[in-house]
Amino acid sequence: MAAKRKLGRPPPAATPAAPKAKEDDAEGLFSSRSFADLGLHPTLCAHLQDKMGFQGPTRIQAQAIPVAMSGQHLLVKAATGTGKTLAYLAPIVHLLQMREPRVERTHGTFALVIVPTRELCLQVYGIAQQLVHRFHWLVPGYVMGGESRSKEKARLRKGISILIATPGRLLDHLQHTSSFVYSNLRWIVFDEADSILELGFGKAVEDILGLLGSRNDASDENKSKTDPMQRQNLLLSATLNEKVNRLANISLKNPVMIGLDEQKKPSERSSALGKKHTSLLSDDEEEIPDKHNNIVEPAVDDFKLPAQLVQRYVKVSCGSRLAVLLTILKSQFEKQVSQKVVVFMSTCDAVDFHHTVLSQLEWSRGLALDTDKKQKFLGCKVFRLHGNMDQEDRKKSYLGFSSEKSAILVCTDVAARGLDIPKVRCIIQYDSPGEASEYVHRVGRTARIGEKGEALLFLQPVEIDYLRDLELHGVSLTEYPFQKVLDGFPVNGEKPLKRKPISLDMHPWILSVQRTLENYVASEATTNKLARDAFCSWLRAYTAHRGELKKIFMVKKLHLGHVARSFGLKEQPSLVGRSHQVQLKKRKKEQKREGQGPTKRRKFPTKK
Numbered sequence: 001m002a003a004k005r006k007l008g009r010p011p012p013a014a015t016p017a018a019p020k021a022k023e024d025d026a027e028g029l030f031s032s033r034s035f036a037d038l039g040l041h042p043t044l045c046a047h048l049q050d051k052m053g054f055q056g057p058t059r060i061q062a063q064a065i066p067v068a069m070s071g072q073h074l075l076v077k078a079a080t081g082t083g084k085t086l087a088y089l090a091p092i093v094h095l096l097q098m099r100e101p102r103v104e105r106t107h108g109t110f111a112l113v114i115v116p117t118r119e120l121c122l123q124v125y126g127i128a129q130q131l132v133h134r135f136h137w138l139v140p141g142y143v144m145g146g147e148s149r150s151k152e153k154a155r156l157r158k159g160i161s162i163l164i165a166t167p168g169r170l171l172d173h174l175q176h177t178s179s180f181v182y183s184n185l186r187w188i189v190f191d192e193a194d195s196i197l198e199l200g201f202g203k204a205v206e207d208i209l210g211l212l213g214s215r216n217d218a219s220d221e222n223k224s225k226t227d228p229m230q231r232q233n234l235l236l237s238a239t240l241n242e243k244v245n246r247l248a249n250i251s252l253k254n255p256v257m258i259g260l261d262e263q264k265k266p267s268e269r270s271s272a273l274g275k276k277h278t279s280l281l282s283d284d285e286e287e288i289p290d291k292h293n294n295i296v297e298p299a300v301d302d303f304k305l306p307a308q309l310v311q312r313y314v315k316v317s318c319g320s321r322l323a324v325l326l327t328i329l330k331s332q333f334e335k336q337v338s339q340k341v342v343v344f345m346s347t348c349d350a351v352d353f354h355h356t357v358l359s360q361l362e363w364s365r366g367l368a369l370d371t372d373k374k375q376k377f378l379g380c381k382v383f384r385l386h387g388n389m390d391q392e393d394r395k396k397s398y399l400g401f402s403s404e405k406s407a408i409l410v411c412t413d414v415a416a417r418g419l420d421i422p423k424v425r426c427i428i429q430y431d432s433p434g435e436a437s438e439y440v441h442r443v444g445r446t447a448r449i450g451e452k453g454e455a456l457l458f459l460q461p462v463e464i465d466y467l468r469d470l471e472l473h474g475v476s477l478t479e480y481p482f483q484k485v486l487d488g489f490p491v492n493g494e495k496p497l498k499r500k501p502i503s504l505d506m507h508p509w510i511l512s513v514q515r516t517l518e519n520y521v522a523s524e525a526t527t528n529k530l531a532r533d534a535f536c537s538w539l540r541a542y543t544a545h546r547g548e549l550k551k552i553f554m555v556k557k558l559h560l561g562h563v564a565r566s567f568g569l570k571e572q573p574s575l576v577g578r579s580h581q582v583q584l585k586k587r588k589k590e591q592k593r594e595g596q597g598p599t600k601r602r603k604f605p606t607k608k
């Protein structure tokens, strides 16, 4: 056991190589060290243990905290839900609380944490608030899109020691809030660094680093505004990519790397970093640093997923997708009343439509035809979350779902990054995520910090090659036993005794759910409009898959009548808008070229 350090004594300087938690077993989540062993202040250690319930650091924390306290730049890649937030916040709080003279609000901002989404901003702010509980002179705060600028200005004027921010709003304040003091800035943290760049904040990040004088290639004029010698930058994510390389090249000097390429010698790293500064704006190959300049290897990378996560896929034909989703959710909540499920969709309109269906669809119990007594198909609360909601609704939804014991959250990828919602048991990816890294973050909302978790990916038979793409990243899924789930449901009040093999689309239960769904969508004008809008936006999103994925998610292989069916529509809505017309023309041209006639459309049984 390492000797305990004295109060206030600076921690020893770390070596460039990340210190390994020697006593830890290789696969375990937790380190065998204590927080005190890592050099954290006793008051902070006591608070972590007694008030936050953390008995000891996770392995990633045991590796990162001493390095962060040593003042070195840091690049961390670690699986979702392994405690990366504390890995950077605890050392910041530790170092700030012991600062002499004591930190005051008029000193402005010392630590800046940049995050990609508003919900993550609130979440990190919440953790910072807990951590400073015993150090009342440290003030955390946040600025983010959707909030009142003038109120934020007032808070910045008063002074915020640890500022959590989304990039756009931060840049806005850096440019327009003259009372924002950042001359004492010591830390810049990029949490979910790859996502910040993927979401198109590259230019904002460049401007932020420029204004803060924190680019390796900053002009002398900018550098003199602050004290870059004191600056420490940290980049973290469960998935790092080529773009992060560029950000690392711009903002990190001789970083210690944790969780990636640990064999690479420090000398290689430093020479790599010093050589070339690249832009965060372009995907142009020219801009990509050569292999020797890379911090994050560009090769296909294995993603680390929580070992206890059960990952499965269900193969469903397009027309039955929604009936199958409803059936799976029903079965999940019947098996276990108290649980939380997150369902990922590709577009905001799809979230709005499915949220309405999941929360409002009614049925006659057992799908018996002779009873008028209707009840909700799913009994639990359903929340929604996407980027087009207004800020108040977004906050309510996120906090509402977080505090429920039993609920469903229907959301876009706005909820995929970093969110730590307690007790989420199952992640359903109803629409495929596209990039494998997004898959990792979506499923990472469950099985956090050693808890159990399940993930289920919906795939159409024509999309099944996506499994191979995931396998390239070390992610492998097994098939979900949906037939068994179906067998558990009664039809016309009875569970069929002996079952002959029957196709899923023709199964009486699925047909009945589909009928219920279509009648509901047809009878409710608002839901019908939601369904049509969702249909159009879903198709647009489907055509937007990038690169290699275009070969798997091919819009020309879709039967639009079946797609309509998956939105509870009896007929395909007319596709308005230029992009659809272009798409249709393209489809026809391609069919002609391939010598096919228009796809034969199968008729579905009409409803009575």
Ligand SMILES: Nc1ncnc2c1ncn2[C@@H]1O[C@H](COP(=O)(O)OP(=O)(O)OP(=O)(O)O)[C@@H](O)[C@H]1O
Pocket: 053, 054, 055, 056, 057, 058, 061, 078, 079, 080, 081, 082, 083, 084, 085, 086, 237, 238, 417, 418, 419, 420, 444, 445, 448, 449
């Ligand atoms: N040392 C610890 N002991 C117990 N629980 C911890 C510890 N550190 C963090 N946690 C808890 O683990 C959960 C996950 O932490 P956190 O959100 O920081 O993970 P993460 O690695 O940032 O995940 P993601 O990559 O998804 O953002 C949180 O609920 C947090 O409170």
